[in-house]
Amino acid sequence: MDKFTTLTGVAAPMPMQNIDTDKVIPARFLKTIKRTGLGVHLFDALRYLKDGSENPDFVLNQEPYRKAEIIVAYENFGCGSSREHAPWALLDFGIRCIIAPDFADIFFNNSFKNGILPIRLPRAVCEQLIDDSKLGGNARITVDLERQVVVRPNGEEVHFEVDPFRKHLLLNGLDDIGQTLRHGKAIDGYETGRQQSQPWLPTIAA
Amino acid sequence: MAARTLFDKIWDSHVVERLPDGTCILYIDRHLLHEVTSPQAFEGLRLAGRKLRRPDLTIAVADHNIPTVGLRTPPDIKEEDSRIQVQTLEANVKAFGVPYIPILDVRQGIVHIIGPELGLSLPGTTIVCGDSHTSTHGALGALAFGIGTSEVEHVMATQTLLQAPQKNMRIDVSGTLGLGCSAKDIVLAIIGKITTAGGNGHVIEYTGDTIRALDMAGRMTVSNMSIEAGARAGLVAPDQTTFDYVKGREYAPKGEAYDKAVAYWKTLPTDPGAHFDTEVFLTAAEIAPMVTWGTTPGQVIPVTGIVPNPADEPDEGKRAQLQRMLDYMALTPGQHLTDVKVDVIFIGSCTNGRIEDIRAAAQVAKGRKVAEGVQALVVPGSGQVKKQAEEEGLDRILLEAGFEWRDPCCSMCLGMNPDKLTPGQRCASTSNRNFEGRQGIGGRTHLVSPAMAAAAAVTGRFADVRQFG
Numbered sequence: 001m002d003k004f005t006t007l008t009g010v011a012a013p014m015p016m017q018n019i020d021t022d023k024v025i026p027a028r029f030l031k032t033i034k035r036t037g038l039g040v041h042l043f044d045a046l047r048y049l050k051d052g053s054e055n056p057d058f059v060l061n062q063e064p065y066r067k068a069e070i071i072v073a074y075e076n077f078g079c080g081s082s083r084e085h086a087p088w089a090l091l092d093f094g095i096r097c098i099i100a101p102d103f104a105d106i107f108f109n110n111s112f113k114n115g116i117l118p119i120r121l122p123r124a125v126c127e128q129l130i131d132d133s134k135l136g137g138n139a140r141i142t143v144d145l146e147r148q149v150v151v152r153p154n155g156e157e158v159h160f161e162v163d164p165f166r167k168h169l170l171l172n173g174l175d176d177i178g179q180t181l182r183h184g185k186a187i188d189g190y191e192t193g194r195q196q197s198q199p200w201l202p203t204i205a206a
Numbered sequence: 207m208a209a210r211t212l213f214d215k216i217w218d219s220h221v222v223e224r225l226p227d228g229t230c231i232l233y234i235d236r237h238l239l240h241e242v243t244s245p246q247a248f249e250g251l252r253l254a255g256r257k258l259r260r261p262d263l264t265i266a267v268a269d270h271n272i273p274t275v276g277l278r279t280p281p282d283i284k285e286e287d288s289r290i291q292v293q294t295l296e297a298n299v300k301a302f303g304v305p306y307i308p309i310l311d312v313r314q315g316i317v318h319i320i321g322p323e324l325g326l327s328l329p330g331t332t333i334v335c336g337d338s339h340t341s342t343h344g345a346l347g348a349l350a351f352g353i354g355t356s357e358v359e360h361v362m363a364t365q366t367l368l369q370a371p372q373k374n375m376r377i378d379v380s381g382t383l384g385l386g387c388s389a390k391d392i393v394l395a396i397i398g399k400i401t402t403a404g405g406n407g408h409v410i411e412y413t414g415d416t417i418r419a420l421d422m423a424g425r426m427t428v429s430n431m432s433i434e435a436g437a438r439a440g441l442v443a444p445d446q447t448t449f450d451y452v453k454g455r456e457y458a459p460k461g462e463a464y465d466k467a468v469a470y471w472k473t474l475p476t477d478p479g480a481h482f483d484t485e486v487f488l489t490a491a492e493i494a495p496m497v498t499w500g501t502t503p504g505q506v507i508p509v510t511g512i513v514p515n516p517a518d519e520p521d522e523g524k525r526a527q528l529q530r531m532l533d534y535m536a537l538t539p540g541q542h543l544t545d546v547k548v549d550v551i552f553i554g555s556c557t558n559g560r561i562e563d564i565r566a567a568a569q570v571a572k573g574r575k576v577a578e579g580v581q582a583l584v585v586p587g588s589g590q591v592k593k594q595a596e597e598e599g600l601d602r603i604l605l606e607a608g609f610e611w612r613d614p615c616c617s618m619c620l621g622m623n624p625d626k627l628t629p630g631q632r633c634a635s636t637s638n639r640n641f642e643g644r645q646g647i648g649g650r651t652h653l654v655s656p657a658m659a660a661a662a663a664v665t666g667r668f669a670d671v672r673q674f675g
């Protein structure tokens with residue numbers, strides 16, 4: 001996983017609620033056995049017209065948002081399916097940060113695991129950032145994870161909260177499986193206790 | 207010890223270690239795998255040279271991509287990427303020694319149907335799967351939730367997950383359900399009330415005499431759609447209904463072990479006075495046969511209702527979104543749902559693919575005919591459901607009425623197999639999501655109960671099932 005420290009980039013405004021993961025990446029693109037290559041299908045139904053050509057009205061088909069690294073949206077981003085293909089598609093397109101008033105829980109977790117930082121900020125701040133993102137090509141938003149601030153194009157800083165453990169993993173690009181395996185003895189111990197206290201729990205021979 | 211909720215108890219008993227910031231290493235009792243969200247996780251293990259820690263606590267089944275008619279195994283799955291995904295699962299389970307239910311085994315089916323059916327989903331356990339509808343298993347009083355593929359890999363490697371504790375929410379439903387109303391109508395009414403984000407950050411416990419009166423199938427339908435209310439998991443406290451359901455199932459404890467298990471399961475229900483962060487109360491009187499009209503499950507009204515008018519919404523952004531939904535759904539404000547014609551009926555999915563659901567549909571279909579021009583699919587949730595339905599003669603009732611009787615798969619819930627809507631088709635569906643394009647590009651989905659779906663099938667438009675004797 002790539003580290004996330006600071007990011008300065010173009011933010012794409014998507015002033016919508018309930019952007020579900022079917023919208024981020026429709027089910028017919030989940031038939032891949034790889035993590036990469038999904039960026040071309042990101043927001044497929046919004047991004048392409050029936051004949052397969054680009055929909056000029058969709059934000060990511062417009063300059064400067066074709067190179068957006070940040071998305072600003074409204075409530076309940078990432079609701080619905082648990083598909084990690086959603087953050088994979090976002091990452092493959094180049095998105096490293098999503099800012100919204102709140103997120104669906106599974107998507108929120110999945111993002112961190114892929115080096116994408118989801119930031120919760122109040123609706124009023126998201127509205128300001130949406131306005132900022134419409135300022136045009138030179139308007140950049142900076143996200144500084146270490147200091148936990150979003151810097152608006154006018155230089156104003158907005159503080160955000162992030163779980164310290166997730167922050168640590170993101171800043172250092174750490175794989176959380178490796179972190180958990182360091183607790184291998186505790187897991188062994190738990191399993192022994194579990195076997196004694198609930199011997200009825202079924203196991204299946206392969 | 208302070209009074210604890212059912213969720214608190216299951217959580218506490220699965221904490222392997224609490225990290226300094228409060229994140230917990232949570233032990234996972236059962237890991238369910240399917241072909242769509244596992245290939246990248248197996249690949250991750252392979253690249254890191256890691257083993258799958260507990261294959262004996264893991265089980266795999268292919269369910270999303272499988273055709274529901276004709277030949278169903280990989281050499282005959284026509285769509286190449288679907289075939290590759292199933293073949294990849296079959297190769298991976300072999301390489302990592304994971305128990306696998308073959309496609310032609312009678313026990314094959316949708317992962318959330320077969321977990322409870324096989325007695326693998328037990329009260330007080332933690333169950334995960336790379337699928338958001340894992341919340342289904344919470345009906346048995348298990349903490350069950352969907353995870354992403356990175357977390358699938360984490361469970362494979364460690365049999366644990368890193369999780370922050372969630373908040374407790376209680377949704378209490380009281381009173382006797384009205385005629386023609388089912389568990390599906392309960393959960394649609396709940397989502398309509400608390401919205402699709404209402405449960406974010408929470409685990410929902412469903413309480414109240416209406417929930418208690420539900421059979422296990424109904425409880426699974428309610429718990430299944432917890433994720434549609436934003437909650438990763440839903441729970442129903444285990445009781446005699448649960449114990450009777452579990453008893454005798456293939457992997458469930460037997461004899462003395464069963465008695466010991468039941469004694470433990472009886473300690474799980476929420477203690478009197480335990481704290482819930484959020485509480486919601488509904489009465490059965492608020493619940494009618496429901497139909498969704500929009501493109502999120504929260505946009506739901508009784509079948510007797512009319513399509514709302516976006517102009518009544520004061521917030522400009524929300525108004526625009528409502529208008530977009532009506533445009534997509536090709537509905538007009540003030541339209542009666544009972545005037546809306548349907549093209550396709552889908553009865554099945556992890557929400558409503560159990561024997562009780564098929565019985566409910568057959569009861570309405572019996573002696574009637576599917577309306578002209580309507581295609582009606584019935585897709586049992588598992589081979590065992592299909593077999594039982596055939597033993598009860600439900601397949602003949604449905605076939606005589608003009609329904610199609612298919613083989614088990616996720617099917618038209620999300621159209622990863624050949625069962626899809628074509629652009630503009632309108633579907634009365636017993637599945638769980640009415641998102642744009644969910645059942646096929648440009649498809650229009652209305653979520654309903656199995657009885658309401660069957661009523662729509664024979665009427666050709668949405669119909670109030672209460673008027674069907």
